[in-house]
Amino acid sequence: MPKNAFYAQSGGVTAVINATACGVIETARAHPQEIGTVYAGAHGILGALQEELIDTAEESAETIAALRHTPAGAFGSARYKLKGLEENRAQYERLIEVFRAHDIGYFFYNGGGDSQDTAHKVSRLGEHLGYPITCIGIPKTVDNDLPGTDSCPGFGSVAKYIAVATREAGLDVASMARTSTKVFILETMGRHAGWIAAASALAREEEGDPPHVILLPEVPFEQQRFLERVRASVERFGYCVVVVSEGVRTADGGFLSDQGSRDAFGHVQLGGVAPVVAAMVKEGLGYKYHYAIADYLQRAARHIASATDVEQAYAMGRAAVELALAGRNAVMPTIVRESDEPYRWRVGEAALEDVANVEASMPAEYIDDSGFFVTEACLRYLRPLIAGEDYPPYVNGLPAYARLRRRLVEKRLPAFEA
Amino acid sequence: MPKNAFYAQSGGVTAVINATACGVIETARAHPQEIGTVYAGAHGILGALQEELIDTAEESAETIAALRHTPAGAFGSARYKLKGLEENRAQYERLIEVFRAHDIGYFFYNGGGDSQDTAHKVSRLGEHLGYPITCIGIPKTVDNDLPGTDSCPGFGSVAKYIAVATREAGLDVASMARTSTKVFILETMGRHAGWIAAASALAREEEGDPPHVILLPEVPFEQQRFLERVRASVERFGYCVVVVSEGVRTADGGFLSDQGSRDAFGHVQLGGVAPVVAAMVKEGLGYKYHYAIADYLQRAARHIASATDVEQAYAMGRAAVELALAGRNAVMPTIVRESDEPYRWRVGEAALEDVANVEASMPAEYIDDSGFFVTEACLRYLRPLIAGEDYPPYVNGLPAYARLRRRLVEKRLPAFEA
Known part of the structure; x- marks a missing residue:
């Protein structure tokens, strides 16, 4: 038997x-x-x-x-x-x-x-x-963090979802920016590695296309440099699409989301880095913003x-x-x-x-010098996975x-x- | 000429x-x-x-x-x-x-x-x-609120997006609920009318399918009744999917989202009713939750x-x-x-x-007696629009x-x- x-x-x-x-x-x-x-x-x-x-x-x-x-x-x-x-x-x-x-x-x-x-x-x-x-x-794993394999089943689909969402929402913001929202923030999964947020870069075909800023957990967040980048994008292209990984950390190692909003009961709200980033944009630059939190929609899509x-x-x-x-x-x-x-x-x-x-992380050479975007090597790696x-x-x-x-x-x- | x-x-x-x-x-x-x-x-x-x-x-x-x-x-x-x-x-x-x-x-x-x-x-x-x-x-208009026309171009597609997202995220939560998230909240657009949130009901085919609760702007929000409904769903089906319209109001006419979280600077955060509802669920029932805010993704999809x-x-x-x-x-x-x-x-x-x-609103006979779901007449109206x-x-x-x-x-x- x-x-x-x-x-x-x-x-x-x-x-x-x-x-x-x-x-x-x-x-x-x-x-x-x-x-x-x-x-x-x-x-x-x-x-x-x-x-x-x-x-x-x-x-x-x-x-x-x-x-x-x-x-x-x-x-x-x-x-x-x-x-x-x-x-x-x-x-x-x-x-x-x-x-x-x-x-x-x-x-x-x-x-x-x-x-x-x-x-x-x-x-x-x-x-x-x-x-x-x-x-x-x-x-x-959607996180693409297993060693020994070039990619992980699950990642390619969430990558495609985020790239498509970035392109579509980017068109929306571009068409409204003159009189309405100028900064759109999309929060993605990725507690430890920036693979999912990085995949949004696939949406860019030409200079000026969204996303304009990607915030990765691998790069310590610096508020002032971030705001300068957002302002430059709005001034040059009329709007700015920010894709932020839920796992972004500040220089002291804490999650950026933990600095965030408190709920009606005074508790820190977890799982929401987008509103924190949005508040910074509003406070620091005064731009009208919108944000989306894709959460399970991205990995179930x-x-x-x-x-x-x-x-x-x-x-x-x-x-x-x-x-x-x-x-x-x-x-x-x-x-x-x-x-x-x-x-x-x-x-x-x-x-x-x-x-x-063992957790495989995103190679350093996949992140560009600014820390706000990925390199061509990264795009070459990502492209076939969403095909x-x-x-x-x-x-x-x-x-x-x-x-x-x-x-x-x-x-x-x-x-x-x- | x-x-x-x-x-x-x-x-x-x-x-x-x-x-x-x-x-x-x-x-x-x-x-x-x-x-x-x-x-x-x-x-x-x-x-x-x-x-x-x-x-x-x-x-x-x-x-x-x-x-x-x-x-x-x-x-x-x-x-x-x-x-x-x-x-x-x-x-x-x-x-x-x-x-x-x-x-x-x-x-x-x-x-x-x-x-x-x-x-x-x-x-x-x-x-x-x-x-x-x-x-x-x-x-x-995605809001489907123009009079004189049976439906508005733009609404059918956002309705389809929300119904698909509800079905997909619902499967995700169902598969994880034993050890993880038990309540999932999806926030939809709809400042004045509940059409978009109502469309999530199309995802339900059989008793117990998500969505389990729909919160419409047409129905004044009652926290205790809502929590009872969530608890009943979790006890019966193991999980609960809540679809909430951004325009939900309390009995005094204020937006539920305004009771919500404050940002890092102490300002009320607008456009986020999902975290308010999530905090209620956690505080009142102790269930682990997740929420998604589809925002522009829904109307650009x-x-x-x-x-x-x-x-x-x-x-x-x-x-x-x-x-x-x-x-x-x-x-x-x-x-x-x-x-x-x-x-x-x-x-x-x-x-x-x-x-x-003139703003056309959702007919009262499209909302069921509980106020948490729509009627068969509503589904009959909605079905062809997402086909x-x-x-x-x-x-x-x-x-x-x-x-x-x-x-x-x-x-x-x-x-x-x-």
């Missing part, structure tokens, strides 16, 4: 993580001699700890195929990091216990650096406990996903299963770039121990996303307090 | 106002015996007052065709309301003077209620001053425009010229709905004096929007202080 597989989604979801799930499940289904049923964790790894396993065999081929064009985490994801082996060995043992109870021989963990670390630990513990399990990490990203997300899922079938263990499939233009890439492989808990459109089907004017049955497998073990 | 035409965009721009411009210019070009050159006002009516007339004859047929898929105001718009005839007769006389200097016999004014009022006044004054001019208003809206925006532009050629004056083409399902509509006509300065996709062409992963030359006609008059 072939062993079953366990697949889980981890951390913040993306527009294409379900395309990876689709790649895993479709590829597994194509190998019934080697892989039994794919069980998906309900809410990620919690599904394994709590023995809440979604039986993907209950989903039709059409539903699984529809995952390719469905955003967010169809099985539920979780922000839940397993503690260290020493601190909480019981959790890891529970995982192995659940895997054993359901005859699971393959563990596919779809997430960022933390998840690769967990997959790595499970692989080592399995051996130690006499229940060897094939552990394959699958890359996913499957309707404007990058076709390259969708293809790679699917390919990572398929490759994960193929690596497992080839007897590889404790590895993660990667994207290897072979050339920028024409863009060529292939599937590679990285050892989980090299990927786990191509991959529209979901529409019904009644709205994207028709997959609806799963999410039937749970019957439990075989006593409850466990995660 | 045929008379020239003047076309101007007015007020907040939309994803499809340029489709209307395209309809005006293409139709005028098809009638060279009756209409000479179409001059577009640089920044709306200011272009006429300051004699800054963009010569659209300098734009190629391809560029004009591309306006159909280009968002925002290609010639520049303006938030500029002409004063009353008595207060500032000089402005109206200047308009007539500029029209006379450039042999302009047709005035097409593309905007909301204020603009229809201006077009109406110009038409009366022209007669009075012995320079009769054909004045045609063309409807445009040509990439996800409604095909119905694009078609109607173009049709209004074409009809405006056809009405002028048929000798009509001081009228506005309208959208007349003939049936909901299948959706059938035709072009109608309204007198500017009936449209000017169909009309994707712009893409180059290098980004929408290829029209770039105009915007060459100004030589001035023939002394400067005028607008």
Whole structure:
């Protein structure tokens, strides 16, 4: 009898993580001699700890195929990091216990650096406990901060969303600036790395096109230099589009957003750097402003996903299963770039121990001397990642996303307090 | 010699106002015996007052065709309301003077209620001053608040954007809610009418689908009832998606956003009702929240425009010229709905004096008894307006929007202080 597989989604979801799930499940289904049923964790790894396993065999081929064009985490994801082996060995043992109870021989963990670390630990513990399990990490993160892979599935689509939004909102502001808003601020995700905000630069084709200022977490914020740049843009082009990463910090290392507004109860409002920047612009320059906070809209925007990203997300899922079938263990499939233009890439492989808990940052040479824009090298890197459109089907004017049955497998073990 | 035409965009721009411009210019070009050159006002009516007339004859047929898929105001718009005839007769006389200097016999004014009022006044004054001019208003507003027309070009696309965003972000929150964000708040435009927020209801297909709560300006906000509704949604479905119109008011008539956060300088922050609602949720229920403020992204989002809206925006532009050629004056083409399902509509006509300065509001029977959702009658009205996709062409992963030359006609008059 072939062993079953366990697949889980981890951390913040993306527009294409379900395309990876689709790649895993479709590829597994194509190998019934080697892989039994794919069980998906309900809410990620919690599904394994709590023995809440979604039986993907209950989903039709059409539903699984529809995952390719469905955003967010169809099985539920979780922000839940397993503690260290020493601190909480019981959790890891529970995982192995659940895997054993359901005859699971393959563990596919779809997430960022933390998840690769967990997959790595499970692989080592399995051996130690006499229940060897094939552990394959699958890359996913909008933050593009995984090492060992040229880019991360999820990033290309959020990059495309931000570039499109910058171009469109930029046209709006340009047309109104004479009598109304002169400064528009778009806040993007990116707590530690500026990749997402940097992608807005793709919207610029000609001198004077938006964005005019990009504020990156990598560059300590200097209010006076920023205001001078905004003023210069308004004086020269009539308006200014600022794209600001939520993770921008001041010279003392604090988040700029923490200096910000207080709510009705006097509490500092988190997650809003745009209003802080807007207030500076109004106070320092007197310009009328507007701001947008894209928040989840950016990472859920499957309707404007990058076709390259969708293809790679699917390919990572398929490759994960193929690596497992080839007897590889404790590895993660990667994207290897072979050339920028024409863009060529292939599937590679990285050892989980090299990927786990390492954060890849944006290279210094991708930021220009002013600190307010990116370099041509950065644009060359980014361009292929947003290439191509991959529209979901529409019904009644709205994207028709997959609806799963999410039937749970019957439990075989006593409850466990995660 | 045929008379020239003047076309101007007015007020907040939309994803499809340029489709209307395209309809005006293409139709005028098809009638060279009756209409000479179409001059577009640089920044709306200011272009006429300051004699800054963009010569659209300098734009190629391809560029004009591309306006159909280009968002925002290609010639520049303006938030500029002409004063009353008595207060500032000089402005109206200047308009007539500029029209006379450039042999302009047709005035097409593309905007909301204020603009229809201006077009109406110009038409009366022209007669009075012995320079009769054909004045045609063309409807445009994302707020859907013009009377006499079943819907307004611009609204269908923002409605589609908000419905898509609600569905996508809703899937995101649903997949994360077990361990992370439980309440997501999406702030929409709509200072006076709840149409845009109401459109989010289209995202719901089945019981439990988002949105779970819609906050409309038409319904006085009651904090306790709101929090109870949020709690019930979280308890029942695991999460809650709230769509809030920027124009929501408390029982005393003040904007809810004004009760909100203060910036770093102690000023009340405008345009942010989402953080106010979020703070209430956190304070009153303790749930983790996220919020998005779509701002200009929603009305500039040509990439996800409604095909119905694009078609109607173009049709209004074409009809405006056809009405002028048929000798009509001081009228506005309208959208007349003939049936909901299948959706059938035709072009109608309204007198500017009936449209000017009248604000159409959302019918009371479109809001359900709870005040937190819309009725089936409302959905029946909304559904056809978001139907169909009309994707712009893409180059290098980004929408290829029209770039105009915007060459100004030589001035023939002394400067005028607008």
